[in-house]
Amino acid sequence: MKKLTLLFVAGLSLFTLAACSSKDATKDTRHLLKTPINKDVTTMGTFVQVTVYDKGKERAVTDALKIPVEYNKLTTVNQTGSLVDTINKNAGIKPIKVDPGVYNLIKAGYNYSAKNLGYDITIGPLTSLWNIGMPNARKPSQSEIDHVLPLINYKYIEFDNKAQTIYLTQKGAKLDLGSIVKGFVAMKMVDLLKKEGVTTGIVNLGSSSIYVIGHSPRGDESPWSIGIKDPNDPTAKQMGILYAANQHVNTSGIYERYLEVDGHKYSHILNPKTGYPFDNDIASITLLISGKDETNGDGLSTLIYAMGTKKGYEYIEKLKNVQAVFVDKDNKVYITPGLKDKFKLTETKTFELGNINDLK
CATH class of the missing domain: 1.10.3980.10 (ApbE-like superfamily)
Incomplete structure (x- = not known):
């Protein structure tokens, strides 16, 4: 089975991607490239990569990569x-x-x-x-x-x-768009690529915000396989696989960026009420989003992270077009009902599926 592996910035990645599936392809993919157009740029404090399988879309890929550069200048x-x-x-x-x-x-x-x-x-x-x-x-x-x-x-x-x-209106107040800008930029890039006729590809902003365009190059019955990394050690092998097509995948986790002081790790996700990083049971949360909103899940994932696993899970259940994979600090994995056939736990020695009803 042929795979496409995207290379990410070291250690921060919670995802790997592969264009593979156990399902048989039914779509004629002869119009697609065997070796995709693959370009990247480092901006917005991360590694941004666009991969496209459609022929003759080099200019579209180049233009798409100008968007994060522009928004970095505007929003940093x-x-x-x-x-x-x-x-x-x-x-x-x-x-x-x-x-x-x-x-x-x-x-x-x-x-x-x-x-x-x-x-x-x-x-x-x-x-x-x-x-x-x-x-x-x-x-x-x-x-x-x-x-x-x-x-x-x-x-x-x-x-x-x-x-x-x-x-x-308040002197000394400051905006910080870091928690929402990547998803917003990803959608602008996807919109441009689709307008230029791209049907099969990936937009990846530092692995925390990924959009897969269409199905994988194997055909319209083959979704992309997205490997979710161990949030305790993002350099280790994946702990599970999420299947997605024409969807946005967004993650927030305590080990993406942190500060260690006196043996305690402080997450970069700060509580605006207490002034300290949130300290709850979530190690990471991965959202699978269908459809579109302005930030395509970036703000939502931070908001859900703030709630903890139980309340966050219940909140997701009330939303349309959003599913989630929660990994807690006890290495329990909780998936919302819509992911029953779209998620596979692969690292069963360390992690196990949990029942959300067991949480208080």
Whole structure:
């Protein structure tokens, strides 16, 4: 069985991908390339890769890779002069006119924040204190945390739809779009590729946000196989396989980025209420999303992570077009009902399927 393996940035990957399936292909795939068009770029603090099997789509792939580069310049909080940096520096001073895409992205983050379920797009003052994932990461003092907590409130964002401006009404407030921008960018890339006639391919943003276009090159009865890595050791072999076609796969986990202080590992996913990383039973959560929203699951996965396994599972069950694989810190794996035939646990020595009803 022929496989396509995507090479990712070391250790951060929670996924591997393969164009294989146990099902027989029924679609005529002679129009597809045996060796795909495969290009990548390093931007947005990660490795972005586009793989396309359709012939003559080199220009489309090149154009798609310009999108994350553009949005990195617009949304990064680590680069002076970016659009988000300009918004933050003008907090409490004046509104800033923004790019239509960024305007919609911030609106999406606002809508997630308004659910009041542990996610807030104005968490910037806190993330800049911890800086987890950066060379200067550190555990801040309690007094530092107490000082910035009052600055975190999505209600400080003021929108002007006509003028397309964003205004942070509280001086010192800061947006941080890191938790939602990859899914948003992935969808923009997918939209461009599909408009250019791409039917079979993969858009991969650092493995935390992946979109598989169509079915695998084996045919329209063969989904892509997505290997979910062990969240305790992302460099190890996969712990399970998720089957997907024309869907978005998004993950959040405690070992993607963390800070270790005095033997304790602090996740990069911060609680806007306490000022500390969330500390619950989730090791990783992987969402399988059909359809489309503005951020295509990035904000949702963070929001679900904040809830813990039991409440997060129950929340997912109420949503349309979203399924999930939860891995807890006891190496139990919980899958939502829609994944019964789309997920296979492969590392049974370490992990076992759990019953969500056993959790309190």
